[in-house]
Amino acid sequence: MIPRRVGLGPRSLPGLRAPSSFSRPILNPRYHPRWSQPRWTPRAWESTTTGEGKTGHIEAAPNESILWVDNLFPLKLSGLMRVPWRGPDQDLSELMKRFENSTLGILDPINMVKRAIPVTVAVKVTDILPRLKDGGAFVKFTYPADVPVKDIETSITKYLEEKPVRPFFSPFRSVQAGLVQGVPWLEDLHRFPKGRLRVEFVPKNPGDQAVELSQETLYSLFRRYGKIAEISSQSWDSKVLPRFAYIDFGFVRDAIMARNCLHGFVVPEKLGGGKSGTKLQMSYEARAKPHRFWEWMTSRPRIVIPIIVALLTGLTVVIFDPIRSFFVKAHVTQKFRLSNNRLYSWLRKQTSDILSFRREKAEHAGLEAVWTHRKDLIVQIQKWLMETAETFIVVQGPRGSGKKELVMEQALKGRSNVLVIDCKPIVEARGESATIKHMATAVGYRPIFSYANSLSSMADLAVQSTTGVKTGFSETLESQLQKILQITAGALTDIGISHRSKTDSDASLPADAYLEAHPERRPVVVIDNFLHKGDSNIIVYDKLAEWAANLVQSNIAHVIFLTNDTSYSKSLSKSLPDRIFRQAALGDLSPDVAKKFILSHISGDETPQPKTTEDDSSVLNEKGLELQIQPDLTELDECIGTLGGRLTDLEFLARRLKAGQNPKQAVTDITEQSASEILKMFLLPGKSTSDGEHKWSVEQAWYLVKTLASNDALRYNEVLLHGAFSASTTAPDGEAALEGLSNTELITIKSTNGRPGYVTVGKPVYQAAFRLLAGDAVLAARMDIAVLKELAKDEAKTIDKAEAELALLGGLPKQPAQTSGRIAYLLGKVEGAQKKVEGYEAEIGRLKKVLSSQY
Structure with a gap:
């Protein structure tokens, strides 16, 4: 018994469902109980799909023959054979009953079989074997012995040409019929029809010799079944056995008919099959598609790769550039920023902390004195912004002088469409990808694929190493920055003309x-921070200066540079060589203004607090609220003279005074903190490196600290001539060392007539910090020993050179009179250097006693 299984199969098709003699009620149980014996109906469908007895072949009696009827089922249903279930069976008696029934539907495949066989042909159908995978069916029939089977095939073929039978799923191709001349192989493997047949030439009987048929013979055998596109014979030197040939049909249906009709056919000797005959075994073969377009592309990389790069570039310009321009505009105009929303601003104002509001009010009150002092400079910057001059506005001043606050909070107060680019994170970024990312973030450029640059570089290198063609996928840092700034310039132009109306003149x-x-x-x-660490990532400054020059020359935007470097003109002059810059220099505040700043900062922090105890002796105002006790400011003038007029230092002092410290104590703490920072950053061992991070040595930094502690200024060239700079072995370039110390703000180099003139402290408070460090006997002894050892090494080198030359002169066989002066000079040099070394060693010995006797 063969169990009946639920699934998709031939019986699920319209017209193949067997008519039932009874109807099962809906509520009847679908399955029998376990204790009852199921009554299965024997089926013949599944057994006949793989041949009689499941051998894969069909047996035919002497008076029987087999006809293949094609185009009965859609070939697309052959994919159902891939699933691991089997279709339901069909009784052979039911098929034959439906074949003999005259009331069959027009869509019934069995009806199409009946319609394909004319009534005038003397045949009797005895068996029907549907082949869902091949889209047709094998029809076994008997015929009279006196009628040749070839005539039957001719009659059926001619009948179908005159009266074609067209299935509903194939209106352009009618049902075809062909006589099976070989032994068809009815397999249920997962091998599905293809347009190419692999025809193998095997012997009729084992041990015999098969003959490879020619293409002409194959054409004569297979052409009757359809249009042949190509016949490919096996190469003569191939060792593959059995020999075979490929036959490509124009349509898959033609290949199906040829295989089902000629599989197992024995080619006789008269047709070229040899003495014992050659048997044909056929199988479907997947045809290799030519892929000519892909082959053309891969074989011409020198042409294709530049075209692909151009297409990708064009695609980027068309799709991403408008998106990036939109984000840049939104970043500059702050159109989608939540803080600009009126409702949000009102809620924030209503829910803000009163104390923090008063602290902000105190800080603003403290700055009012500074802005009043620099009001002329603020007005001047505002006037420059109203002019049409094609030049830069440069605001220069040391760190902590309030450049950014003056420009952003005063000169540009209330002005919209302001773009701020901070060079510090861009320059300090590690790697090109990080630099590009920070630059894009500064201008609001997105989306940015910073990681794609590394991947493009690897792809470019791989293609170039294999094909020898540079693809251009990877872009340099300069080109990436140029692209970002170019998009930003276009966005700024659109912002500038966005308020233009058509009605304007x-x-x-x-x-x-x-x-x-x-x-x-x-x-x-x-x-902001232009030329911050000017010795690193100079390409960023060059591209920004060049871009800013294009902005002002094209009247796109006003450009304001904020810089700490006094030599900014060298970099900016490269971009605008024929323009004079609008310069605004910010220095330290004068003592009077510094005092007003501190007093206004302190007086603005009147923080009212409710009185909590009865015995509290705090000062009360008119409303009964406690006021903060004002600090003692009798020593303020002297402390301001020590601290100087640097804005950040003055604000630090004001905060300490509000905390309850007196001015002298606050300045002492600030001086000690500055001295500690100098000691950690400049005077500890290991701060002079050979990797280019620091261009100065500890001995050079200590010489400047010790000398500037007792002098307000030093001559620039005098410093370079000192042994700590001229004889240094760790930092031999004295000018580079001074420049490095100036960039770190330990010192300030001021110019005279356009050249470096003198050296001063980096911040006013450093003068007192230098005195504090120089007054530390232990520290001074330790640093002086290092300096003296450096000087002693230089004098030792001088002695070595003089002694080597004296040894050379002394080795002459006869001493000429002309060498006496040179010998005396060298001897004097040795004597002078020796005295210096002895003096240095004596001083080192004295300083070591200090180290051994003091903490």
């Missing part, structure tokens, strides 16, 4: 001419 002017006539509508670009 100059609405027809070009963008640059319109912005030239309306300088108040140009955006403002503020480049």
Whole structure:
């Protein structure tokens, strides 16, 4: 018994479902109980799909023959054979009953079989074997002995040509029929029809010899079943057995008919099959598609790769550039920033902490004195922004002088469309990807694929190493920065002309001419920390300066540079060599202004607090609230003279005074903190390196600290001539050492007539810090020993050179009279250097006693 299984199969098709003699109620149980014996109906469908007895072949009696009827089922249903279930069976008696029934539907495949066989042909159908995978069925029939089977095939073929039978799923191809001349192989393997047949030539009987048929013979055998596209014979030197040939049909249905009709056919000797005959065994073969377009592309990389790069570039410009321009505009105009929302601003104002509000009010009150002192400079910057001059505005001053606050909070107060680019994170970024990412973040450029640059570089290197062609996928840091700044310039142009109306008299002017006539509508670009660590990542500063020059020359935007470096003109002059910069220099505050700043900062922090105890002796105001006790400011003038006029230091002092310290104690703490920072950053061992991070040595830093402790300024060239700079072995370049110390703000180099003139302290408070460090006997002894050892090494080198030359002169066989002067000079040099070494060693010995006797 063969169990009946639920699934998709031939019986699920319309017309193949067997008519039932009874109807099962809906509520009847679907399965029998376990204790009852199921009554299975014997089926013949599944057994006949693989041949009689599941051998894969069909046996035919002498008076029987087999006909293949094609195009009965859609070939797309052959994919159902891939699933691991089997279709339901079909009784052979039911099929034959439906074949003999005259009331069959027009869509029934069995009806199409009946319609394909004319009534005039004297045949009787005895068996029908549907082949869902091949889209047709084998029909076994009997015929009279006096009628040749070839005539039957001819009659059926001619009948189908005159009266074609067309299935509903194939309106352009009718049902075809062909006589099976071989032994068809009815297999249920997962091998599905293809348009190519592999025809193998095997002997009829084991041990015999098969003959490889020619292409002409194969054409004569297979052409009747359909149009042949190509016949490919096996190469003559191939060792693959059995020999075979490929036959490519134009349609898959033709290949199916040829295989089912000629599989197992024995080619006789008269057709070229040899004495014993050659048997044909056929199987479907997947045809290799030519992929000519892909082959053309891969075989011409020198042409294809530049085309691909151009297409990708164009795609990027069309898709991503407008998106990036939109984000840059949103970043500059702050259109989508939550803080600009009126409702959010009102809620924040209503829910803000009163104390923090008063602290902010105190800080603003403290700055009012500074802004009043620098009001002329603020007004001057605002006037420059209203002019049409094509030049830069440069605000220069030391760190902590309030450059950014003056420009952003005062000169540009209330002005919209301001773009701030901070060079510090861009320059300090590690690697090109991080640099590009920080630059894009500064201008609001997104999306940014910073990691793609590394992947593109690897792809470019791989393609170049294999094909010898540079693809251009990877971009340099310079090109990436150029692209970001170019998109930003376009966005700034759109922002500048966004308020232009069609009704304006100059609405027809070009963008640059319109912005030239309306300088108040140009955006403002503020480049902060320009030339921060000017010796590193110089390409960033060059690209920013070049880009800023294009902005001002094209009247796109006003550009303001904020820098600490006094030599900024060297870098900016490369971009605008024929322009004079608008310069605004910020220095330290004068003592009077510094005092007003501190007093206003302190007086603005009147923090009212409710009285908590009855015995509290705090000062009360009119409302009964406690006021903070004002600190003693009798020593303020003297402390300001020590601290100087640096804005950050003054603010630090004001905070300490508000905390309850007196001015002298606060300045002492600030001086000690500065001295500790100098000691940690400049005077501890290991701060002079050979990797280029520091261009100065500990001995050079100590010489400046010790000398500036007792002098307000040092001559620039005098410092270079000292042995700590001229005779240094760790930092031999004295000018580079001074420049490095100036960049770290230990000292300040001031110019005279355009050249370095003298050296002063980096911050006013450093003068007192230098005195504190120089007054430390142990530290001074330790640092002086290091300096003296450096000087002693230099004198030892001088002695070695003089002695080597004296040895050379002494080795002459005869001493000429002309060498007496040179010998005396060398002897004097040795004597002078020896005296210096002895003096250095004596001083070192004295300083070691200090180290051994003091803590």
